[in-house]
Amino acid sequence: MTGAAEWWFYHIEHTSLDAAVPPLLEKCLERRWRVIVVGQQETLDRLDKALWTFREDSFLPHGRRTDAARQPVLLSTEAAPVNGAKVALLLDGSDADADQFERCMVVFDGGDETARAKARQQYKAALDAGAPARYFQQERGGGWKEFKKPEPAGSPDTPEA
Numbered sequence: 001m002t003g004a005a006e007w008w009f010y011h012i013e014h015t016s017l018d019a020a021v022p023p024l025l026e027k028c029l030e031r032r033w034r035v036i037v038v039g040q041q042e043t044l045d046r047l048d049k050a051l052w053t054f055r056e057d058s059f060l061p062h063g064r065r066t067d068a069a070r071q072p073v074l075l076s077t078e079a080a081p082v083n084g085a086k087v088a089l090l091l092d093g094s095d096a097d098a099d100q101f102e103r104c105m106v107v108f109d110g111g112d113e114t115a116r117a118k119a120r121q122q123y124k125a126a127l128d129a130g131a132p133a134r135y136f137q138q139e140r141g142g143g144w145k146e147f148k149k150p151e152p153a154g155s156p157d158t159p160e161a
Helices: 017-031 041-053 113-128
Strands: 005-014 033-038 075-076 088-089 103-108 131-139 142-147
Touching: 005 017, 005 113, 017 033, 017 041, 017 075, 017 088, 017 103, 041 075, 103 113, 113 131
Parallel strands: 005 103, 005 131, 033 075, 033 088, 088 103
Antiparallel strands: 131 142
């Protein structure tokens, strides 16, 4: 892969992680991106169930270790793109080698101070590495609103007062 991965941060405020992640995975699959979802075993067990039942009119193809290479969405405790993933969706403060992916998506619960602190650390590390980073905060309806970092005063993109 060439260049640094994009880092996208999703700050959950109004739903559970199990409700927030499936629509993000749907968007990835619509773009024909293969995804590896990385987290703790307990979280992956819950998410596995949620992906089967999150909507009656939808099916999100996913799997675990068996036939990992064939899974468009692979649930794993390790961030190795064995399924050809271009996207790593990181849960529970998981990390990934950004050189292996085109996009790293950090999804964290705003009510979990440890998760928030880890996401802040990852955001800063991405910026320090010169990687593009975007931050989205969950809205009441479950959608996402992007917040852009303000430009420093006097920069070309800052309006004059």
